[in-house]
Amino acid sequence: MNTIDLKSELKPLYKPSAKTVVEVDVPAFNSLMIDGEGNPNTTEKYKEAVEALYCAAYTIKFALKRENALDYVVMPLEGLWWADDLTSFDRDDKDNWKWTMMIMQPPEATKQLVQAAITHAQDRKGLPGLRKIRFEPFKEGRCAQIMHVGPFAAEGPTIQRVHDYISRHSALRGKHHEIYLSDIRRAAPEKWKTIIRQPME
Structure with missing residues (x-):
């Protein structure tokens, strides 16, 4: 049995400092x-x-594990967040938020294996969200990031630190990205x- 630890292999991307904003280059994974929209705390679609x-x-x-003799820890849940009206974030108007939730997969997870696994899960579990899953590469390139420690509601100052860093060195692009390392x-x-x-940029 071959065991891999993707978070350790990708330490600069998944174990940043909580003290300093750092730049990283995020390749395609x-x-x-x-994809969905609405308040993550109340909408059934998010759940x-x-x-x-x-x-x-x-x-x-x-x-x-069964077919390739490969074992690993499932990667953390990640979320991309945005809104057509960016002031909805300032107003904490979560009903108008849009999101893409995702979980990165190891390179050994081929499209064919993934589709077979999803079909198997549908047959066994029948979860409505399974039919909405897409499997594709996602690349961000140059990013700034930092670790936030504390509740989600207290992220504001941490996010502002990241934005301030980017404003000094470049310009913002793309979508706000969060990676959830804790079991809440x-x-x-x-x-x-x-x-x-x-x-x-």
Whole structure:
């Protein structure tokens, strides 16, 4: 059995400092993705998306373990966030937020294996979100990022630090990106770890 640790192999991307904003170059990674919109705290579509992504990710993991003798820890949930009216973020108007939730997959997860795993998960679980999953490469290139420690509601100053850094060195582009490293069902909010990442020109 071959075991890989993608977060350790990609340490600059998935284990940044919580003290200093750093620049990273993010190459293309294949990911499971689901698009949606609405308040992540209340909309059923968001809950369905996250549930489906984890279901598919673990089905793929077990398929690779069985067929390729490959074991690994499933990568964390990630989210791209944006809105047609950017003031909705300032007003905390979550009902108008748009999002793409995703989980990065190892290189060994081929399109054929992923599709077979999703079909298998649909047959077993019947989760509505599984039908919305797309599997494709996602590349961000030059980005600035930092680790935020604490509840999501307290991210504002951390996000501003990233934006200020980019303003001094370049210009913002793309979508606000968050990577959720903590199990919020178990960890106390003050200990939640979230990578705040923003593409830059």
